[in-house]
Amino acid sequence: MLKKLALVVLVTAASVTASFASDKLNGAGASFPAPLYYDWAFNYKKDTKNLVNYQSIGSGGGIKQISKRVVDFGASDEALSTLQLAKDNLFQFPAVIGSIVVAFNVDKIADETLKLSNEVVADIFAGKITMWNDKAIAADNQGLALPNQKIVVVHRSDGSGTTFNFTYYLTQSSKNWKDTFGTGKAVDWATGIGGKGNEGVASLVKQTPYSIGYIENAYKEKNNLSAAVLKTASGKWVKATEENFKAAAKYATWTKDKHFHSVLALQAGDTSYPIVAATFILLPREGGEMNKKVTAFFDYAFKNGDDEAKKLGYIPLPEETKKMIREYWAANLK
Secondary structure: OHHHHHHOOOOOOHHHOOHHHOOOEEEEEOOOOHHHHHHHHHHHHHHHOOOEEEEEOOHHHHHHHHHOOOOOEEEEOOOOOHHHHHHHOEEEEEEEEEEEEEEEEOOOOOOOOOEOOHHHHHHHHOOOOOEOOOHHHHOOOOOOOOOOOEOEEEEEOOOOHHHHHHHHHHHHHOHHHHHHOOOOOOOOOOOOEEEOHHHHHHHHHHHOOOEEEEEEHHHHHHOOOEEOEEEOOOOOEEOOOHHHHHHHHOOOOOOHHHOOOOOOOOOOOOOOOOOEEEEEEEEEOOOOHHHHHHHHHHHHHHHHOHHHHHHOOOEOOOHHHHHHHHHHHHHHOO
């Protein structure tokens, strides 16, 4: 992986200015899909000699940089509304589907053994439940040795599409969360410590005993972290597995006229994992030839990158969705 990262240069915001004059592509934004974009870029360079630089700075940063035309493409885990796309003169399409897991670091509690209802997750991140052996946690985990230790909440410190999707899930799960915090790329957290990017949150959870945080599944796998068992929208316990991610992803409903705007959390079905999300690419409507270079990269990834996506724990887009995206490109990117 280090060899791959050497080819996928992480550039600073200053160095990507005026990228439209360059043959290489510069993108920035969501950390959620970053591990996959690095792999796709490595293989694209190997097969085509074309270089794609991607900067993992969070969805908020990606939206700002593409809106200011600092980069060739932005990346966001929050789909922008048709009104915002029109305001910033942008196009949008999904690139891949991923999942957000509730990762924890509690000694002697293994991966996929700790059950946390959606309401309990909301109360933990709201600062209402503060101890690991709280009766609300213990009620769903009889026989599990819950420690008498304070819970250390870890959340994002930057504007984040991962936070948007996670807080959307919390808003749908808890009236208290909805009324007090709501949904957004950044919220006024009641408790906890902040990490930058999925990378930062995963690192803090890994090194902080008795901590809990929300991260994209690829970061959970990469860091050998443990994830909680959550509840589906229908109230069934469900583990963070590829099959359960796919069960939720199949309910995605995208349309070209709405620029693929969607939120995938808490889909129907007894096996649908509750926090599944798509990640999106943003392009300037006046991008012209540079947009064609960007879509050539993602078309390559759609044709050749599904295996890398699966290895990292993402869900590739269905072929019918890829066909719809190509039709969207043909109609809009002229």
